[in-house]
Amino acid sequence: MGFGIGDLPILSVLRTRMEWVQARQKVLAENVANADTPGYRPHDLVQPKFKAQGALQQPHVGGVSLERTNPLHLAGFPDPGSSFRSATSGGFEVKSTGNAVNLENQMMQVAGNQMDYHIATTLYKRSLGLIKTALGK
């Protein structure tokens, strides 16, 4: 029952943020890869909201999945492994094939995601640096 450095609120918030960015990058990659698949609708993830003490406001929502009345039922789409809620985004620019992926928009989101990740990792690094300074190393 040790309390590791990684359990500090600031670090755990940043870690959740990084996990979210990773999960979102996967979703964006799916959108880009399926940019020419007929009938494909793009997905996005809902931003995690934090409370003052660093806890998630809706702690681990377990994704949007079908209600399972029996433990033997299989978990359905989307991705039961992800703990972030998924939202279908866009859809105002639907091509005649039924595909609603806007490649430019997706590129912007990938770039924004990259910046988000940069911010989170830099803050993580700086926070570790602060602790190191406090330890006198």
Next chain:
Amino acid sequence: MDFFKTLSVAASGLHAQAGRMRIIAENIANADSTASTPGGNPYRRKIPTFETEFNRTLGVDEVVLGKTEGDPSPFTVKHEPGHPAADKNGDVKYPNVNSLVEMTDMREAQRSYQANINVVTATRRMIQRTIDILKA
């Protein structure tokens, strides 16, 4: 780590677009391929199709090149009585390949390929940032 799943999805996109490029190349290369027998049918333009495939191991939606369909639009007919593929009226059927359409299709494939490459580059950079935490 989700980043490796991301790379796998982007790789499936690259693979599908490369396959589409191959089919476009076949169409352009065969734009003048007539039949070898009199009155026979020439090369028929091929159309690539894309499908979403759920990868059960990784739990992601990948893209695969589906069945290649033949374009049902009519062939171009030219009157060339001396041609070895001419029928008894002297008409020769040429492929239903429109090079302008193929060129725009090629640009589109190129653009989608680039978009997938962009995702790979961004993801690689993010992995590098994670490793950089160790160096702090």
